[in-house]
Amino acid sequence: MYNNTQHTFTSHDGTSLFYQHWENSNLKNNRKKKAVILFHRGHEHSGRMAHLVNELNLPDFDFFAWDARGHGNTPGERGDAPSFSACVQDIQYFVQHIEQTYQIRSENIAIVAQSVGAVLAATWVHDYAPKIRALCLASPAFDIKLYVPFAKPGLTLLNKFAGNFFINSYVKAKMLTHDTARAQSYDTDPQIARAISVRMLLGLYAASDRIVKDAQNIFVPTQVLCSGSDFVVHQKPQLAFYQKLPHPMKEFHVLDGFYHDTLGEKHRKIATDKIHRFIQQCFKQPYSAPKLLDADKIGPSCAVAETLSSTLPKHSLKHAFWSLTKQNLKIGSLFSKGLKIGEVTGYDSGSTLDFVYRDQSESQNALGKIIDRQYLNAIGWRGIRVRKQNIEALLTKYVSKLNDAQHAVRIMDIAAGHGRYILDAVQKLPEQPESILLRDYSSINVQAGQAMIEQRGFSQIAKFVEADAFDTTSLASVEPKPTLAVVSGLYELFSDNDLLRQSLSGLSQAIEKDGYLIYTGQIWHPQQEFIARALTSHRQGDAWVMRLRSQAEMDALVEQAGFKKIDQVIDEFGIFTVSVAQKI
Structure with a gap:
């Protein structure tokens, strides 16, 4: 039924990324073609997702899967990329490429993503607000279990002084899946990238923290599949993410006994059946854009701004803290040109913005120059x-x-x-x-x-x-x-x-x-x-x-x-x- 072909697309910085396309030969002339885009785990590649093309049992859909930067057949040092955000932007270019090349509208696209790929996909949906039909996330790696105490601050410090370096995955194949054949193929696959760069790891943590906290701004029907016996990532942020999602069409499933490779588990049919049903139901009705034109009058962003506009109780600790902070800024403005411009013209003024653009310590005294630099580095x-x-x-x-x-x-x-x-x-x-x-x-x-x-x-x-x-x-x-x-x-x-x-x-x-x-x-x-x-x-x-x-x-x-x-x-x-x- 499917014709598999291999291609590349050019991303935002001119890099060619590899992808596979499984075209449904029966739908070539269908003006309303639909697609599922698959995003693989960290360390892996599109070939590790190929089994889903048949297992998801969605014959009315074309399938696409890429090799992320530093993975599979895509160039770049293994396990590395210029930044996590560069990979998110790659998704934007990949989807635009699919829309333009295959005439598949974004409203007719569903995403199925796993682990690190799931975080990339969730970040893309949050940051770029694409008009897609469904988002299915399997064991999103919002918080990786590093097991070493203070690992994250330690890596941050090392990265600051030593620059980028690589960390080898501690995870054995038998900790990923109960499927013996799949575990063996992981161990023998020459395209598995067992290392990940620290900048990608820290970028993953930063994006995950932001997306989990701000998930109320993801307006797409979303399904989260959580592996019940996951040795690799924590479950708590997955649930926190789900609970903040605003769309009424959302689901959270704990798959008891599943290891981290949710879509490659021995009994993965439990997972693929849930994804199949969810995608089919999301396509039952025409695409409907979120109603956000009155978000200034009702909703989370309105409530937060209203809270921040309110006066704090005079004798509260928060009032004392912020009063002291404002006083310190006024004192600092006696020495710092940057703070002076902000205090006189407003910190959101054109004059402040021009100072920020110039990016120079312009004060005439040593203390002011130090304050300017700290201020400009915010x-x-x-x-x-x-x-x-x-x-x-x-x-x-x-x-x-x-x-x-x-x-x-x-x-x-x-x-x-x-x-x-x-x-x-x-x-x-x-x-x-x-x-x-x-x-x-x-x-x-x-x-x-x-x-x-x-x-x-x-x-x-x-x-x-x-x-x-x-x-x-x-x-x-x-x-x-x-x-x-x-x-x-x-x-x-x-x-x-x-x-x-x-x-x-x-x-x-x-x-x-x-x-x-x-x-x-x-x-x-x-x-x-x-x-x-x-x-x-x-x-x-x-x-x-x-x-x-x-x-x-x-x-x-x-x-x-x-x-x-x-x-x-x-x-x-x-x-x-x-x-x-x-x-x-």
Whole structure:
């Protein structure tokens, strides 16, 4: 029934990754083809998942399975990759490749993933918000049993001083499965990568911790299969992950006596039958997108922001702690230029952002320089600088697409701050755009940005105007109409989705058909409470309380305005996303 072929696809950094395709020969002309994508365990490869093509008993589906970086027939040092987040982005490119090459819509795709592959898949669904039909996770490796006391902090410390190194798996095949033949094949398979790099292991831990805590932002029907006698991973975070999932179509199964290789166990038919039923039921009804347009008014993110906006009891320890923290920032601002800018203009202001982009200790005294460096090394500011790089890369990419399609390149940024990231990106372009329009609400930002335009010799094609990014009419009436618009770091500062609708409506009317919108999101932040309790906003010195929007919510708002999302990247910390949508 199935024709097995082997291929490669090109991922985000130009690397070719190997994959297998099992095509159902009876469905070649079916306009509504469906697919199951299989993601293997750590140490393994696609061949170790091939038995599932028949065992899942889903004859109406094509099957795909890859070899992750450093595994099987895919290049790279065995058990290693540039980062865990790079492998997550590989999934995005793999799925896009399947959609484009085989004309299979994401709404007709189900994911079956195991162990490390399950964590990769869950992270992808959380961070990229794909519109897939079902997610089946077998023994997700959210917390590996290292057995050595203080192993995780020890590895973190060693990695900091010794760089990347490799750890050999302690797991014997007989600890993975009761299936003797499968255990023997594991021991003799030359493509098994028994080592894993410490950067991949630590990246796995970091992503797992984030995804388990923030699982309420995974809006896909999800089934979790937990092996009852797993020697490799802990069960507790698997249950914690499941309990936070918001979708009503979710299941959690403990498979008594199963070892870690859930889908390769002796009695795996118990597991495959559950997956078969779950996928079939998920495809019974047409795809339905999550309803998130009112997440600013009801739901987890609304509740968290509301809590962080509330005043703490005056005599509580938390009030004393955060009062002391704010006082320390004020004292630090007497020495540090970075903190001074934040205290005067707001820690979310364009002036602060430009200081963060410059990434220099600019204070005149030794103590201030130390404070500046510590301040600039905060995880949020590191993520902001990666976001800038991602914006520049995507702007370059889509300017090139406009040029290839022989469209004029007219760039607009509706809340440009000082405009540094746009002007930095434009300077690297092989050809200058026809026009650049930078807008911002702040006269301080406009003056600084106009000066930067003149310094860089862009006065003939660029101008900076003071304008409201939420004024629908003002945006809609922009002339000449932009073919590429950017909104970066703005929507994250405002909880109210009605404001975003106003802005996106104006952008939709302004951007030419087939033009592009580059927009950013902030889907998670490890310092959300610190920012809310200690830092001030540019808005009259109010507390900087962020409501974190899931990627699914942000994409839904953009789609409502008449755009179709076509691309996305995210920093390795899982904080800031940069997406591209096309005017349709």
